Amino acid sequence: TAAHAINDAVVACTGTDTVMVAGGDYLGNITLGSTVKILGSWDETFTVQNLDLHPSRLQGGNSAVRVFAGSGDFGLLDHFILHDCTGGNSSEPVGGQHGGAAYVINAAPTFRDCRFIRNRAAVGTGIGYGGAVCVVDGAPIFENCEFTDNVASSGGAAGVFGASEAAFIDCVFAGNVLSDSLSGNLGAGLYVVSGTVTLTGGGLINNGAAGQGG
Numbered sequence: 001t002a003a004h005a006i007n008d009a010v011v012a013c014t015g016t017d018t019v020m021v022a023g024g025d026y027l028g029n030i031t032l033g034s035t036v037k038i039l040g041s042w043d044e045t046f047t048v049q050n051l052d053l054h055p056s057r058l059q060g061g062n063s064a065v066r067v068f069a070g071s072g073d074f075g076l077l078d079h080f081i082l083h084d085c086t087g088g089n090s091s092e093p094v095g096g097q098h099g100g101a102a103y104v105i106n107a108a109p110t111f112r113d114c115r116f117i118r119n120r121a122a123v124g125t126g127i128g129y130g131g132a133v134c135v136v137d138g139a140p141i142f143e144n145c146e147f148t149d150n151v152a153s154s155g156g157a158a159g160v161f162g163a164s165e166a167a168f169i170d171c172v173f174a175g176n177v178l179s180d181s182l183s184g185n186l187g188a189g190l191y192v193v194s195g196t197v198t199l200t201g202g203g204l205i206n207n208g209a210a211g212q213g214g
Contacts (some may be wrong), residue, residue, distance in 0.1 A: 010036050016074060020046055023054025029062060033070040041079035048078055051113055057081045058142040062088035063103040075109035087121040087128050092136045092177035093161035096127030097142045099134030107141035128152045130159035137162040146171045154205060155191030164195030
């Protein structure tokens with residue numbers, strides 16, 4: 001079934017389903033609260049998927065992608081560029097704006113072959129964790145993703161909190177920074193509190209922190 005907005009297609013899904021998204025620029029938000037896989041960067045005939053040739057680029061405020069418990073470990077976002085997004089207001093892990101591009105809570109989705117570029121958790125110097133991604137009590141997997149030039153008060157690229165078990169496989173974190181120079185702002189690349197993070201392959205390159213943990 002064709003849809004004009006990605007989230008409209010997601011809402012229309014029943015059971016376990018897959019949404020295929022053609023390359024192009026998209027504004028708005030995706031709420032992933034059911035068992036849906038979203039595959040981006042297809043050509044016009046939906047026969048070739050290529051992030052470089054025909055990327056699906058998503059920009060949104062209030063966290064462009066929000067993933068909730070209903071998606072379980074089935075949810076997937078594949079072949080997307082999430083850029084220039086801002087975080088949504090949330091009381092978890094603390095009151096503030098968190099997860100510029102994606103906010104994951106009580107869910108275990110996979111993000112595969114995605115690029116997170118110039119996302120910001122909070123506007124200005126407010127409290128905001130996870131410039132690209134904020135994870136609370138979740139177990140997401142990030143495969144072959146790039147995190148570039150994202151900004152947050154802590155966790156310039158990603159913040160991981162609570163009983164989370166996040167895995168980053170062949171991911172690159174480059175040029176992520178903190179929003180101001182307060183010494184309590186930590187982890188320009190990654191900021192982890194109580195959770196567990198596994199890094200396999202990839203690299204952390206030229207991330208800058210005012211406090212500790214570039």
